[in-house]
Amino acid sequence: MKKAYKTELKMTEKQLEKLAKTIGVCRYLYNLYLQKAQDHYKETGEFLSGYSFDKWINNVHSKQDGFGWIKEVSSKARKKSIMNGECAYKKFFLKKAGFPRFKKKKNQDVKVYLPKNGETDWTAQRHRIKIPTFNFVRLKEFGYIPENAKVINGTLSIKAGRVFLSLLCDVPEPTIERAVAPGVGIDLGIKNFAALSDGSIYPNINKTSKVKRQEKKLKRESRALARKQNAKKKAGKTVGSGSSLIKKN
Template sequence: MKRAFKTEIKLTNEQQQKLHQTFGICRFLYNHFLAYNKDHYEQFKQGKQPHGFISGMDFDKYINKDLSKQEGYEWIKVVSSKARKKAIMNAHTSFQRFFKGQSKFPRFKKKSHQDVKAYFPKNNTTDWTIERHRVKIPTIGWVRLKEFGYLPTNQRIISGTVSQKADRYFVSVLCEVEEQTNKKV
């Protein structure tokens, strides 16, 4: 059974800068995907395109092969590729929900409303290592926990997300936990 745990973390200035850079690039890619597909959708309505939008996988290929190699866009490759891809796939999901009629047309993310989260999967065995008072986040490094005991130290971690709300930073980890059976005697 999967279970998520969330707690507040304390970052150093360098870690905050790296995280803000990740948030900014993820927000840029999300918005760029929406703008690209909005234009694509307008052409689709006029009959110039066969499909309503391009997939997140195709857009990720476009980012890696074309856009990041253009002059002035080299900074896209600075952060984790998984965090970038997750932002694109989140935008892809919002477009799919729009075309299925489950939600309205996706909105752009604003810098003033910090609603972008950075996703970090567990690629190596040393990623997402949790100790009593700190956690190791991929590409960020060891980060101190503000409150001890909220994150499990003995569970298998699948992935995690770092978010910011009102100048406070939070880490949320997804763990594989054993199901506990309650037996009544």
């Protein structure tokens, strides 16, 4: 089962410097790809793939004077930023979105993608985690990331001067024990209220002799009550007529 985690990190000065450099390189490559892709289309009318651009960066551009710093950061982070640029530009190329915006340093909208390269990468402990190319980094929230989690990849980002780590992990699915009871069939009827497939029979209480006797008694009592009410009505009329005779005399 895939599960995402996000927590804040407490990096050393050296680690912060490396992260800032990595973010700077990723921002530069993202923006450079958009510019080169646009120029390439104007010149040839063709789409520039991120793979072709990445080859040009590794074999040509990074070897030029003054651009050796490009290779001082993670190659996977560099390639991911290029592929993000390709994805954004492809949507524009296919007329599914507008032209992507160039990333600016002040917006801090660049994330550093880091996959698992070695067996010890992304080893999570209670108070720290081993990030590829950054070694162990302290966690601000101890025990938040489970130690048995299998990390697939992670991203680093900076927001308001704080460093955050987002992880995608493969964790075991929780086991839920459910009580299993044997099924039973129910047949509703008139004579019997319900007959079960296991042989149990629930009789219809309205068909029992006791209920029938009570129903007959209810009828007798109801007739007796009706006769009494009629008698009272007749008695009231007789008194009324007698009173009127007395008044006449």
